[in-house]
Amino acid sequence: MRVALFLTCVNDTLYPDTGRAVVKLLTRLGVEVDFPQAQTCCGQAHYNTGYRHDAEPLARRFAEVFRDYEAIVTPSGSCGAMVRELYPRMGERARSEGRGDTLTRTLAPVVPKTYELTEFLTDVLGVTDVGAYYPHRVTYHPTCHGLRSLGLGNRPLRLLQAVRGLELVRLPGADECCGFGGTFSVKNPDVSTAMGVDKVRNAASTGAEVLCAADNSCLMHIGGTMTRLGTGMRPVHIAEILASTEEDPAV
Amino acid sequence: MSTTYLGMPALPAPGDRAFPSFPQAAHAAVRDTTLRGNLRHATHTIRAKRAKAVAEVSDWAQLREAGRRIKDHTLRHLDRYLVQVEEAVTAAGGTVHWAANAAEANRIVADLVKATGEREVVKVKSMATQEIGLNEALQAEGIRAYETDLAELIVQLGKDRPSHILVPAIHRNRGEIRDIFRSEMSAWGRPAPEGLTDTPAELAEAARLHLREKFLRAKVGISGANFVVAETGTLVVVESEGNGRMCLTLPETLISVVGIEKIVPTWRDLEVFLQTLPRSSTAERMNPYTSMWTGTTDGDGPSTFHLVLLDNGRTDTLADQVGRQALRCIRCSACLNVCPVYERAGGHAYGSVYPGPIGAILSPQLRGTATDIDASLPYASSLCGACYEVCPVAIDIPEVLVHLRERVAEGGTATRGGNKVVLRPAKGHAAERAAMRAARWAFTHPGALAAGQRLASRTRRFHPRALPGPGRAWSAGRDLPAVPAEPFRDWWQRTRGGKDEAK
Numbered sequence: 001m002r003v004a005l006f007l008t009c010v011n012d013t014l015y016p017d018t019g020r021a022v023v024k025l026l027t028r029l030g031v032e033v034d035f036p037q038a039q040t041c042c043g044q045a046h047y048n049t050g051y052r053h054d055a056e057p058l059a060r061r062f063a064e065v066f067r068d069y070e071a072i073v074t075p076s077g078s079c080g081a082m083v084r085e086l087y088p089r090m091g092e093r094a095r096s097e098g099r100g101d102t103l104t105r106t107l108a109p110v111v112p113k114t115y116e117l118t119e120f121l122t123d124v125l126g127v128t129d130v131g132a133y134y135p136h137r138v139t140y141h142p143t144c145h146g147l148r149s150l151g152l153g154n155r156p157l158r159l160l161q162a163v164r165g166l167e168l169v170r171l172p173g174a175d176e177c178c179g180f181g182g183t184f185s186v187k188n189p190d191v192s193t194a195m196g197v198d199k200v201r202n203a204a205s206t207g208a209e210v211l212c213a214a215d216n217s218c219l220m221h222i223g224g225t226m227t228r229l230g231t232g233m234r235p236v237h238i239a240e241i242l243a244s245t246e247e248d249p250a251v
Numbered sequence: 252m253s254t255t256y257l258g259m260p261a262l263p264a265p266g267d268r269a270f271p272s273f274p275q276a277a278h279a280a281v282r283d284t285t286l287r288g289n290l291r292h293a294t295h296t297i298r299a300k301r302a303k304a305v306a307e308v309s310d311w312a313q314l315r316e317a318g319r320r321i322k323d324h325t326l327r328h329l330d331r332y333l334v335q336v337e338e339a340v341t342a343a344g345g346t347v348h349w350a351a352n353a354a355e356a357n358r359i360v361a362d363l364v365k366a367t368g369e370r371e372v373v374k375v376k377s378m379a380t381q382e383i384g385l386n387e388a389l390q391a392e393g394i395r396a397y398e399t400d401l402a403e404l405i406v407q408l409g410k411d412r413p414s415h416i417l418v419p420a421i422h423r424n425r426g427e428i429r430d431i432f433r434s435e436m437s438a439w440g441r442p443a444p445e446g447l448t449d450t451p452a453e454l455a456e457a458a459r460l461h462l463r464e465k466f467l468r469a470k471v472g473i474s475g476a477n478f479v480v481a482e483t484g485t486l487v488v489v490e491s492e493g494n495g496r497m498c499l500t501l502p503e504t505l506i507s508v509v510g511i512e513k514i515v516p517t518w519r520d521l522e523v524f525l526q527t528l529p530r531s532s533t534a535e536r537m538n539p540y541t542s543m544w545t546g547t548t549d550g551d552g553p554s555t556f557h558l559v560l561l562d563n564g565r566t567d568t569l570a571d572q573v574g575r576q577a578l579r580c581i582r583c584s585a586c587l588n589v590c591p592v593y594e595r596a597g598g599h600a601y602g603s604v605y606p607g608p609i610g611a612i613l614s615p616q617l618r619g620t621a622t623d624i625d626a627s628l629p630y631a632s633s634l635c636g637a638c639y640e641v642c643p644v645a646i647d648i649p650e651v652l653v654h655l656r657e658r659v660a661e662g663g664t665a666t667r668g669g670n671k672v673v674l675r676p677a678k679g680h681a682a683e684r685a686a687m688r689a690a691r692w693a694f695t696h697p698g699a700l701a702a703g704q705r706l707a708s709r710t711r712r713f714h715p716r717a718l719p720g721p722g723r724a725w726s727a728g729r730d731l732p733a734v735p736a737e738p739f740r741d742w743w744q745r746t747r748g749g750k751d752e753a754k
Contacts, residue, residue, distance in 0.1 A: 007739055009694065013704050014732050016739035023749050035743045040694040046687055048634060050656030054691045061695060089650070096572060148636035177591045181633025183683075186724040188274045188631065190281040193728030194595045195633070224729030 003031050004069040006062075006114070008079045008216075009041040015216045021243035021250070022075050022117060025132075028243075029125055033073075038065045044082040049183045052090065056103065059087055063110045071124060072114045075239045077146025077215045078182075080116035085149050087111050116146060117239055118155045118214055128158045133246040135165030138236075139208040141199065141222070143215040144177050156214055156238055163241060169206040173198070180221035196225040204231045214238045272627035276600035286422055286597050293421045294588045300534035301585055301641070307536070314527050319645040321520045322579035325481075325512075326569060332481045332514045333560065339484025343546020345556040350508075356561050357388035360473065360506055363557055364394050367504050369470045375488060375495040376400030377475025378582050379508045379561055381413060381604040385473070396473065397439070397465050399494040401458050408435040414598025414606060417532050417584035422597055425449035432457050440464060462494060472502035472553065476509045477581065478524060479558075482517050485545040486558070489528060489538045499542045505553035510561050512569075512578040524581060527643035531583035564617030570666035573654040577612045579644040586638035586648060592631055601628065608638035612651040619667055620659050626677045629655035660684065682721075704738035711736070 003026065007019045019035075026033045043058030062083065066072045074080050088111055091104030121127055140160060146152045160168050179185070179195025186192075199222060203211045211226075213219050216237055223235035236250075244250035270276075280286055305311050325332055337347045350356035364372055372389070374380065374396050386396040386407075398407040405420035406413050409431040413419030420428070429449040436443045441461045447453055474495065478487040486507055488495050499505060515521050529538040547556050569575050587593050587607030598606035602624035603614040611628040620626045629652050632638075638648040658665060660683070662676040676684070693700045707714075711734040717726035725731070737745075746752040 009700075012739045013707065014734060016735050016737065016742055019739035020742065020749065027749070033748065035740070035748060037740060037744070038697055040697055040700055041690075043694075046691065048653055048656070049683070049687065050629075050653065050658075050660030051684070051687045051691075052653075052657050053661060054687050057691060058694050093573075144633070144635035144637075148640055175637075177633045177635035177637070179591065179633060181635070184630065184633045188277065188592070189724040189727060190274065190278050191592050191595050191631075192633070194281045194287075195591050196729065220732050221729060224725075224731065227730045228728065 001031055001070055003033055003071045003073055003120075004039075004066050005033050005035045006039060006042075006066065006072050006074040006079070007035065008074060008076045010217050010220070011075060014220070015237065018075055018216055018237040018239050021237070021239040022073070024248075025130060025239060025243040026073070028245075029121075029127065029130060031125070034069070036065050042079045042082045044079055044086070045182050047082065047086060047090070052093065056090060056094070059090060060103070060106055063087075063107050066110050066114075070113065071120065072110060073117055073120045074114065075117045075214065075237060076217070077116050077143045077150055077152065078217065080114060080119075081145040081149035083114040084111055116150055116152060116214065118146075118152060118159055119150065121159060121242075122155045129162035130159065130242050132163040132242045132244055133165050133249060134163050134241045134244045136210050137167045137169060137206075137208045138210045138212050138241065139169045139171040139203055139206045140174070140238075141171055141178065141203070141211055141213045141218070142174055143213050143218045146214050147175065152214070156212075159238070159242060160212065164246075166241070169208050171206060171211075172202045178218050178222050180218045182217070185221055192221070193225070196221055197229065200225045200229055200231060200233070203233060208233065210234050210236045210241075212236050212238050212241055270602045270622065270624045272623040273596070273600055273602075273631040274627060276602065276624070277596035277631075280597040280600050281595055283597075285424070287595065289422055289424050290594050290597055293418065294594050297418075297534060298588045301531060301588065304530040304534040304536060305641075308526070308530065311527075314523055315643055315645055317523045318527055318581075318643055319579060321515060321523060322512075322644055323576075325514050325516055325520075326575060326578055329511065329514070329569065332516060333511060335481045336479055336484055336514060336558075336560070339481065340546055340556075340558050341484075343484050344548075345484070345546040345558055348557060348559045350559050350561050350563070352563050353383035356383045356508055356559055356563070357385055359559050360385060360508065361389055361392045361394065363504070363506055364389065364471055365392065367471055369394075369504075371395040371397065371465075371469065372471040372473050373397050373399050373465050373469040373498045373502065374403070375472065375474035375498045376403050376419075376490065377473070377508065378416060378604060379475040379510050380473060382510075383508065383561065383563065385508065397462075397469075399462050399465065399498055400490075401455070401492055401494070404458055404462070405431060408432065408439065410435075412599055413604055415584060415587055416582050416605065416607070416609075417587075422599070425451070425454065428454055436461050466494075466497040466501055469498070469502050471504045471506065472498040474499060474505065474507045476507055476513055477528065478521055479509055479514045480516075480518055480521055481514050483545055485543050487521065488540075488542045489525070490540045490542075491533055491535070491538055493540050496540050496542050499544065500552045502553055504555040504557075505544075506557045506559065508559045508561055510563070511565050512580075528581050528583055531581075531585040531641070531643040564619075566669060567666040568613075568616040571616065574612065574616050574651050576646050577609070577616060577651055579646055580609050580613070581644060582609075583643055585641040585643065589637040589641050590632075591635065591637070592633065596631070601631070608632060608648045608652075609646070612646075612648055612655060615655050615658075619665070620655070620674065620677060626659050626679075629653075629659055701738070701740055705741065707734050708737050708741075
């Protein structure tokens, strides 16, 4: 199966470890992973901040870069939701502006074959035990777009439960937003920070060493709050946990 | 451009630019620990109850979809249904008035009250009359309007502003309410009983005694309506306390101010909302009091009935393809109760009687996006989607928020006062727009992007953990992430996707 890794601009720039973990994990599961070098950004930040027309060239670029792959896998719930939920909507909006079906037709091929990582593992590869080993106490935060836009449900939890050595503890108020929200985090810094602090306090109350999520942009906000509050907890992307094995453990 | 008033009594003149933007207003609220505690307790309690009440209904998804369709159909044919309502209400002995905006509606109601010769009115809790600032308008005409809903009474006695659609005094705790009753009730009528404590039963009894004399004396009642059934011209008010029933039946004259989007075509349609509204708002399976009236009936209830149909920006909102779904709203407040932003910023920060997620999409449509507060409301959300999930009429609030952000950031066409207007991008977005354009350029030139990433990686030893200037928006509360030694794409190229990397 020829699979493209859509790493996302945030991961590419700030979290290459997550990218390496996805490659390692998928390769271990027998998937041939390619990283198309022409990829950049899905346009989510532009779209969600109100710059839909600036997001369009990025969406078109995404579709051109990834068009020929069988599946596109991304370790980000929100970027996955951008493609799956919002690309079709962008096409609709272009149509309603009298610009015809061109955008819809350009974007359509990539929409159904874009998968968030945990979804790809459970639904396409059909695995929940990926052979991982991670001897830590972990709590899981379901990020909003993964939870409510993509409907990931308990897929990430099922994957984590199958990890050897991992002690999974329930996060109180798990379904509540961490307060990142893209540009919301800087446009409404007081509310965003207050939400982050509550999320981190809930996480700290579990006694876990690691807060795991499937989206590094949320983890950037949560992690930045953790170090500011001095909780001693670490934010870790789920890919890094699932990639970790006894022979080659993640730190 | 005309401005639409959404009733913020304690504020300067309608449309006044002085109301701070949402982030500014939220700044203080976030630090108010009493307020945060009150809101957290109240919203989490009702949130959990609602989830339980909704989970009991096996066909909730279908009811939600039916509600969405009924509302969309009605809005699509609103011209027809409005005329049907006017005909049916008139035939049943009522009088129908049309108000294009708040000022017209207030004028109509004040004139109707004055024509009765009365100087005081009792009020049923109503968002429409809050929206138009009716109490203040009546006061200016020498008419006293008494709120009779318990929470509205607390707000009125406290010279306060409502901060929630269903529970306008949600920002108050029991101790604060006791203090307000003790110090303010005597100025309005029967004083609070001696030695009043903050137990719910005693507070409720104090309100009951205070209100009872007003119910028995009032000759004019004023209400809104949750629904108007077009086929018979029947108005419907659902409530929990019974004060509404008093106001709707005891006075001689009843005046109802109702937004034009409150119509449902038939009684069959009403059945859907009588199931979804109470469970979504108060988490009750059925609300205790449902009052319905059709015009007037000899010897039963008010002998004179006036219906004031209110536009106040609704037709402009209806003209917008994406934004019009906000008019499906049945004012249940479920979106407020699950909203993490509302929970921390409080209702007052929204600068409108419609706070929370629904307010963030209603106010900038009803009033336009010209003021600081209205231009900032579409951004008062992390787009977490909890509001959409609980909305009983499936308003995709995040979709509308993003649509309105576009109107603020990019400008474009909108309808104001019935006319198509071309809006310029809001001021204060120039730097952001430039940044977005620059990012778009970099993201369409991967070579430049890679060069930028490399530069960031190589200079990483010099990066601060916190940013000065505008960057403080991030780093006042959070540390910055450390930039890695090399971006992923360089690693991929260097190691051929990890193949050349030592195991």
